Amino acid sequence: MxxxxxxxxxxxxxxxxxxxxxxxxxxxxxxxxKVSPVQPRTSRQLEVRELFTSFSRRFSQVLTDEQQEAWRQAAASTPVRDVFGDSITLTGINLYTRLNSLRALMGLEPLNDPPPVVEVGAPEITNVTANPIDAILNVDFSPSPVPADTYLFIWATEPLNPGVAFVAHKLRLLTILPPGTASPAELFPAYLERFGGLVNGKRLYLAAEFVHAYGWKGQRVLTSARITPIG
Structure with missing residues (x-):
């Protein structure tokens, strides 16, 4: 659609x-x-789909009528940005599923009642070291450490040709850093598991976003780095 x-x-x-x-x-x-890709059905993809399905079911079967109405009212008073950058209003079940799916990824229990709105800032990626010879992928970020009650979500692309610029659809969630994690973040083990390692001469893109423990998200920032043995 x-x-x-x-x-x-x-x-x-x-x-x-x-x-x-x-x-x-x-x-x-x-x-x-339009090309319909073959669904990879990876464990990560299935996990996210199951989260949305389970929380949609939970909203209808576990929450009371009063709690469901509270989520509807919270959604009506908490507009979000759509793909155009315009302000839109979610339904109660949309907001419930959105916040609690993020909490589940952070290892937190679901919220039955809507939380207070929290303004979340944007991180800054100050440096990326991608060294395929020494198996290093380090990301310097600020503020450091990750603030209290906040998690740092980091996405990455596979190694790409240097001329590729449109990468939003290629980003995959790489890791979630908990509160108190200090810069730099050592990402090579996670990157190796997700993409099979770094390729000399290629370029990778990284995105970072702060997410509050309640599920409210800040602005996502994007950067890139050339994969080279020289830091």
Whole structure:
């Protein structure tokens, strides 16, 4: 299903419709033919899908009517940003599933009642060392250590050709750093398990985002680094 933004015609269009995919990259809006990929059915993918399914079921079967209404009211008063950057309002079950799925990834118990809204800042990636010879992938970040009641989510891409610039769809969750973790973060073991190691001369992209223990997210930041034996 495509998502359309109107205004004197069509201002923007995202998603798939009639065999075409509408999206946007560094150079502006574009259209490509829709290709249905083979579902990898990885353990990580299945885990995330199961989280959304289980929390949707839990909202209906475990929460009381009063708790469900509290989530609806919380969602109505807590707009979020959509793919266009516009403010939208979620449903109660959407907000419940969104926050609790993130809490589950952080190893926290689900919330039955909506939490207070917390403003979450953005991290800064100050340096990336990607050395394939010495098996090093270190990321310096600030503030350090990770603030209390906050987790640092880090995504990464596989090693890419240096000319690749549109990478948002290639990012995969690499690790979640708990509160108190100091910079730099040593990511090579996680990267090796996820992507099979670094490739000399290629480029990798990293994204980082603070997530509060309640499930509220801050702004995601993106950076890249050339994979080279020289730091």
């Amino acid at each position: 495509a998502k359309v933004k109107y205004g004197g015609g069509i201002q923007d269009l995202r998603g798939s419709i009639a065999g075409q995919v509408h999206s946007r990259n560094t150079f502006g809006n574009y259209i490509r033919q």
